[in-house]
Amino acid sequence: MKNSLSPNLYNNVSNCKVLVVGAGGIGCELLKNLVLTGFSDIQVIDLDTIDVSNLNRQFLFRKEHVGKSKSQVAKESALKFNPNVNIVAYHDSVMNPDYGADFFKQFKLVMNALDNRAARNHVNRMCLAADVPLVESGTAGYLGQVTVIKKGLTECYECRPKAAQKTFPGCTIRNTPSEPIHCVVWAKHLFNQLFGEEDPDQDVSPDTEDPELTAAAGESALEKETEGKEIERKSTRVWAMDTGYDAEKIFSKLFRDDIKYLLTMETLWKKRRPPEPLDYNNLSDESPSSTNDMRDQRIWSMKECADVFSKCLAKLKTDLAAQGDGGMLVWDKDDDKALDFVVSAANVRANIFGISQKSRFDIKSMAGNIIPAIATTNAIIAGLIVMEALKILDNKFDKCTAVYLNRKPNFRKKLLDAGRLDPPNPKCYVCSAKPEVTVVLNTQKITIKFLEDKILKSELGMVAPDVEIDNGLGTIIISSEEGETEQNNDKFLSKFNIINGSRLKCDDFLQNYNLNITIAHVEKLEDEKEFMVVGDMAELQAKLDENSKKKEGESSGATPGNTSSKGRIGSVNYHSNLYTKQILVIF
Template sequence: MAATLKGVLQGSLADNVKNSKILVVGAGGIGCEVLKDLVLTGFKTIEVIDLDTIDVSNLNRQFLFRKEHVKKSKSQVARESVLKFNPDVDIKAYHDSVMSPDYDVNFFKQFTLVLNALDNRAARNHVNRMCLAADIPLVESGTAGYLGQVTVIKKGLTECYECQPKPPQKTFPGCTIRNTPSEPIHCVVWAKHLFNQLFGEDDPDQDVSPDTEDPELTAEAGQSALQSEAKTDEIGGIERKSTRVWAMNTGYDPEKLFNKLFRDDIKYLLSMETLWKKRRPPQPLNMTQLPSDTDGNSSAIRDQRQWSVKECANVFSDCLGQLKKELATQGDGGMLVWDKDDETALDFVASVANIRAHIFGIAMKTRFDIKSMAGNIIPAIATTNAIIAGLIIMEAIKILSGKIKSCKTVYLNRVPNDRNRLLVPCTLDPPNPKCYVCAPKPEVTVVVNCTRFKVGALQDKVLKSYLGMVAPDVEIDDGKGTIIISSEEGETEENNDKFLSDFGIRNGTRLKCDDFLQVYSLVVTIAHVEKLEEEKEFEVVGDLSELQPQEEQQQAANGSKPHNGGDKADEKEEEDDLMLIEEEEFEEEQQRMEEETRTTRKRKASSETEPTTKRSKTAEAQAAAGDNDVIEIS
């Protein structure tokens, strides 16, 4: 396709292509295909940015990379590879995060077009806002298995990426993770939390100890457990609130740590008798008395055979020693970051998750399955990426030809529609006047208990995580200009542990929130309530409710609650918001998306260019988690 396009581009359009400057954000599955198409179509000046490095698992579909490139920068290797297609192209590669302050609005203004090939929602939100601020057209894209989508975003002309809210990612209550897991994914989340407790950021919100504040416990239930809120308990004398400190004091001794996590803590949970009246109680394990089960499929490769409990314990012990050494190389105050492509880190999570699953009578999973769950991996199809990349280039050429109004949102289906077509184009939707990003005066309402909600939570969980800001500044609109959050490091850090009420923030208080990196301003109105149900810490309501997906609107009509913006189990980073995607479930979700697409566009039988009135959220919810080339469908 690219070679054909290069041959037919003539006159002013060919000059526009040659003289344009393109930014490609992401050099994974779609990014590799886009870069190849760009250099073969005649584009001469390209810059590409990607933070990731090449993994062996990328090689089956990211064709610009070879085995010798593993662990090298994706953007830099992609540059070297595509130059072999056309050495006359000027390509600059950045091995960096597009969300770095180095790439401000002036950086974006130097480009003619921005092409997104990203793998996570936070970066998408950020690039969307930067392109709006710079008034540069953005071509957004995504794939999920055989499904794909390409759309064009232009300030004032089309919807922005955030005009239609994305479904919340699946999270789990902290008490479920810590006390009563019932699915493999619960054990995987717990195992990742344990990794952070031992080697990473010791976050109290991700504590792996039994939760004595479980709402299922009553005043009389589990009395022996509830009375041990002090730092130590009678079972082993373990300091419950400092798992990392305790582990360090033992020298990360495998047997002591194993028995603490899988024997003593389980006995502690069993003392909470109410939890087990309607559940199978967990069975404590002792490292020296493990079941002698054997693997019935020992001929399978290590990733795809089921490890025995004893093998998991051995892997756990080996990983502790290796990770302890890695942590020591980080120096005082250093930490490790969990990465699904780090063999030792993945082995640790796989072994720990399976041991915990065995204890709670949950089906154990292979290392391959756990990597998919822990890394939020969705099957990626190379041909889908190639098709979507070709569509990106075609939309880019329309923009360069001065025909941006003729651009479409194009959906790639797995099966033909009623008109026997796999590709379904739809007219771009206009901006949503209630969008909290691109509206003339963006506003939202946040419901919290001002006497219990801290400023640090407002910054991290509401503004950064939920509303997508990178470096927010917050001023109380009280006539005094009181600043409670500053993007300047250390300037307002002492406010983080103070409650909103400590600053006179109450029902009806308005907060002016600015992100100077994104050139983005938002007014947040605080609505105070004494208690939110279902362990919620906050809710986002008001104008934003008008942007809810249709299914959420229906729930609201039936008396359901607004979208939960912050469970106790919400993860700090999107990659930790895990969802379980089994193979059969993925097939069902794809079929659902295709059925929704057919239903939505049935009225387009006579014309395929009418505005879209319904968006499929199913594949988006899957793809939002994303691997390097598994892109969110918006």
């Protein structure tokens, strides 16, 4: 007996090769536990580099490591805890095609220490393809969870639908914001309109198709618009460039002219407080909070907002120019200019609509989807991962559980709530024998590119799909080989005779994953949605929505979502390390 483990278990532990996916908050704690427990053949993969805000919890990193590879530094630090183990570090994305099923097959066990849904989906599929048990985990603030996934025995990570990310209707963002978050979303859209990837769904100007407006009201507003206001028809980017990103002109358009225009849509303001346009040259310098607070914490005056807005415009203009022709900027919460731009624009808009203004600190959380993270929760979760791993290596699979770390003990005194693992969902669109889904969309409005990016990759979690129409001819519309089907990108599905009831055979070679999609054509979906994945998924989702409403308030801030940095229509992505907390309420 060398430690607390039985000799047999200790032997299994010291002779197995394991993979740790992620060397962040959970990954650092996990590596420490593994090398101390006797694991001696460990590989770790992480694509990230170290940031100063990691140092309060990712304890394998120190100030001098900022900017370096997480996996590499984590390896070196963990080796100091036990120099007698073998650790291989990859500074790479686990979604890179280099890590195929054969790579995964070499491990006895895979442990996820991830912070986003896309990578979790992918590792789930790779472990199913390689038939390797996976210990999955997540944390958000004081909450955390650990579960075990084994092909054919338990639910896979995708057996249950995840709660959808929070979205806001476009008209709320463009016409009638009522909360700070609406203004933050608008300001991020504005950033993209001016400097980033232009997305027509992120329009920031008044929306004449607001369902609240009667047709007549919309038309009369449109008429007024055309009277000598040609600029409205140009894209915001082109117009702004033509002004040379002139701060006064842009400010005046967004915060005076557009607002005056909104006021002409009188129906909107019958029961709402009407917005109040601002004059660039006549702004208040009264700050709503005391001035001796930190810049990050206090609320800026309108004058200060306008100054920051102007300075950021100038700096971002330079950044954009440095990208060359056709270049664009990607909004990043850790880029001070980009954050300050959003803080100032969001606060000016909030002021106009009588919405409470927020500090830079708060807006960073909202715009950057920051999930608070602490060392203690990560330590507990990483400990629980190893406890599950030990059961797997002790061939006590029946003892494995799904464990939740609660904020307070429940009525049974449980701070850690462990439950049995559920069997696979026979209709799961990932792990069932014949995965199938129905996708509802308008075949005349959805392009092949949209199908590939937003539906197959973003929504259905594929990495490199090949798609053929199941029409007996084997027409390939999307190929994962570069250069083979790019000419199809901008064509609508209907161009390929994809109609209501058409079936698509999708194949992701890397994930060893085949999915049959049935297309259901509709003219229009509610809530401005462009597509919907339905079938048994939808039934579950409906149940989920119903239950999560009942349970709201109990699920303190554990908002599942994904981490893609690009938003959908008028949406903010609330990413989270927690992934199925709310799903629990189905039972």
